[in-house]
Amino acid sequence: MMTRSGAPYHELLSDENASLLQILAKTSGETGDEFFRALVRELASTLNTCGALVADYLPDTATLRPRAYWLSGQWVEPVPYEVAGTPCEGVIRSGRLFQIPDRVIDHYPKNPFLREYDLVSYTGMPFKDAAGRIIGHLAVLDTKPVPDEARYRALFEIFGTRAAAEMARLQAEEALRGREEQLRQLVEGALDAIIEFDEQYRIRFANPSARSLFAGDREAPVAAALRDWLSDDSLRLLRDTITRLSAVRGQRQSWVGRRLKGLRPGGKPFDIEATLSQALRHGQLFHTLILRDAEALSRAERQIDRLQRQTDSLRDELSALQGGGHIIGSSLPFRAALGQVTQVAPTDATVLLLGETGSGKEVFARAIHQTSPRAARPLVAVNCAAIPRDLVESEFFGHARGAFTGATDRRDGRFLRADGGTIFLDEVGELPLEVQAKLLRVLQEGEFEPVGGARPLRVDVRVIAASNRRLVEEVQGGRFREDLYYRLSAFPIEVPPLRERGADILLLAEHFAERAAARFGRPPRPIDPQHANRLLRHRWPGNVRELQNIIEHAVITSQDGVLRPEVSVHAVATADAPHPRPLVSPILTALELRDLQRQNILRALAASAGRVSGPQGAAVRLGLQASTLRSQMKALGIALS
Numbered sequence: 001m002m003t004r005s006g007a008p009y010h011e012l013l014s015d016e017n018a019s020l021l022q023i024l025a026k027t028s029g030e031t032g033d034e035f036f037r038a039l040v041r042e043l044a045s046t047l048n049t050c051g052a053l054v055a056d057y058l059p060d061t062a063t064l065r066p067r068a069y070w071l072s073g074q075w076v077e078p079v080p081y082e083v084a085g086t087p088c089e090g091v092i093r094s095g096r097l098f099q100i101p102d103r104v105i106d107h108y109p110k111n112p113f114l115r116e117y118d119l120v121s122y123t124g125m126p127f128k129d130a131a132g133r134i135i136g137h138l139a140v141l142d143t144k145p146v147p148d149e150a151r152y153r154a155l156f157e158i159f160g161t162r163a164a165a166e167m168a169r170l171q172a173e174e175a176l177r178g179r180e181e182q183l184r185q186l187v188e189g190a191l192d193a194i195i196e197f198d199e200q201y202r203i204r205f206a207n208p209s210a211r212s213l214f215a216g217d218r219e220a221p222v223a224a225a226l227r228d229w230l231s232d233d234s235l236r237l238l239r240d241t242i243t244r245l246s247a248v249r250g251q252r253q254s255w256v257g258r259r260l261k262g263l264r265p266g267g268k269p270f271d272i273e274a275t276l277s278q279a280l281r282h283g284q285l286f287h288t289l290i291l292r293d294a295e296a297l298s299r300a301e302r303q304i305d306r307l308q309r310q311t312d313s314l315r316d317e318l319s320a321l322q323g324g325g326h327i328i329g330s331s332l333p334f335r336a337a338l339g340q341v342t343q344v345a346p347t348d349a350t351v352l353l354l355g356e357t358g359s360g361k362e363v364f365a366r367a368i369h370q371t372s373p374r375a376a377r378p379l380v381a382v383n384c385a386a387i388p389r390d391l392v393e394s395e396f397f398g399h400a401r402g403a404f405t406g407a408t409d410r411r412d413g414r415f416l417r418a419d420g421g422t423i424f425l426d427e428v429g430e431l432p433l434e435v436q437a438k439l440l441r442v443l444q445e446g447e448f449e450p451v452g453g454a455r456p457l458r459v460d461v462r463v464i465a466a467s468n469r470r471l472v473e474e475v476q477g478g479r480f481r482e483d484l485y486y487r488l489s490a491f492p493i494e495v496p497p498l499r500e501r502g503a504d505i506l507l508l509a510e511h512f513a514e515r516a517a518a519r520f521g522r523p524p525r526p527i528d529p530q531h532a533n534r535l536l537r538h539r540w541p542g543n544v545r546e547l548q549n550i551i552e553h554a555v556i557t558s559q560d561g562v563l564r565p566e567v568s569v570h571a572v573a574t575a576d577a578p579h580p581r582p583l584v585s586p587i588l589t590a591l592e593l594r595d596l597q598r599q600n601i602l603r604a605l606a607a608s609a610g611r612v613s614g615p616q617g618a619a620v621r622l623g624l625q626a627s628t629l630r631s632q633m634k635a636l637g638i639a640l641s
Helices: 015-027 032-047 088-094 112-116 150-189 208-215 232-247 294-324 332-344 361-370 389-397 433-445 471-476 482-488 504-520 529-537 543-557 590-607 618-622 626-636
Strands: 051-058 063-071 098-100 121-128 134-142 193-197 203-206 253-264 268-281 284-291 351-354 379-383 422-426 462-467 491-494
Touching: 032 051, 032 063, 032 134, 032 150, 051 150, 063 134, 088 098, 088 121, 088 134, 121 150, 134 150, 150 504, 193 208, 203 208, 208 253, 232 253, 232 268, 253 284, 332 361, 332 491, 332 590, 351 361, 361 379, 361 422, 361 462, 389 433, 433 482, 471 482, 504 529, 504 543, 529 543, 590 618, 590 626, 618 626
Parallel strands: 351 462, 351 491, 379 422, 422 462
Antiparallel strands: 051 063, 051 134, 098 121, 121 134, 193 203, 193 284, 253 268, 268 284
């Protein structure tokens, strides 16, 4: 694609963006090991080195297992090797980018591999999972010195970011397959009879215990109708139970008891004790019956429920890594926000996420929860703006039976469901003032009273709130409680808008394109360079959600093997308008780190009305001793007015 001046469009992009477009174009149709083979060859070509490799890290044996190893124009056999005594040791030990630009053999004189290939230089970086554990690494090697400069490392890290995302996705897939196999073996080997059937009461699955229970020594066909195994009265009872179960919002399971009659060959009836559950998959409703005596049933249910939750969690994680909720980006403002996530996640501090609609605040909330000590407990998300005003209190805190007209049963609220975990209050600025008072009590005392309840309930819940409003202005206008604002903003994080994230836009676009192609049954396709340039210049009033919609539309309408995402001409920055921040090296200078620290302390002081110590002071919000904070303020030149 050419400009009017005759220059290729990709030459108008920065070197980093052009390299990113190359990666998108040359690896978009590959996944797994084929993706890594394409990536390392492209990496070696881009950096003009003789070799590159990507490998999994196995911490139990301190070894690296190559997935793709390209060296001197040929593939090296992917044999696992110990980290000790190799340049890769520097990456694993430091946990960050590690480079020896010249005379690498002087550092590892006993390494025969370096001598065999006359290798002179080495650059490597680690891949980490959400918990900060190293899961793999990427490296380039060369027979000549490499430039010890930021641009070289920035290009290398672009490839590393893309490779890390694919490796995390593959490892999540492998964990999911292992969990599903464990679940399958448990169900197949369970003593309890387990039957799954659809809305037409056709049996879709029956484990060996179920086939034995109903058919004796003969195997019942998997596609058998449920009427072949249950009496007519039992079928009617089951239909009534399903109707009641579907009518209760949020309920997925019902105890049937010893009220069903099974039919063995010849029509001989027998009593069944059963539990019924239902689940919606791919738009179709499926039901599961677990049959046996109460004691055995209880044991099997606990095991299956635990494994199913773990499987669902891994499935959600895999979906997120494929672009549904994974944190993608390496721009400076985005890394600054992620640094704050890393600081606050291990604590129980209340977090306030601020940013425009569609900028990804819920993704940040999920990241904080998943990297916190509460990760194994529920994360309950609530869109405060979507709940009718009259029902907010009941949704939050539940209600007792008969608390109001229509309250025929007791109902647990969102806070009780989040007990032990995290609750995410999106658009918290929309809450009515009367509910704000009860929310403040939960934050201060950890207890609340359900609507119509006779006694308070205690919960242990971490609160993450988010708002696209300026809550300080809402407080000044009397629409938001000041005391609640200070409670919620114990640790504020600004989520940057997409237009300030530079080449992150192209990383996100590629993920959305891959995800949409898989969902719509289309082959993966690269983004046209001219349209990629427009994406970088777009103002993005709708942020990440707008980008996702535009990319999905491009995937659907593409007809010639290239994606041409269309953005509004009026929303593209002109020559006089500010352009997005470019992709920069993720290694911060000492001056940048000092500025980030200073800005973070200033935000904490502003939220604390200038107080350093005390329960509402900035030191508590930052997780520091007051004396430590004062020392840092003095070093950074921050004086209290």
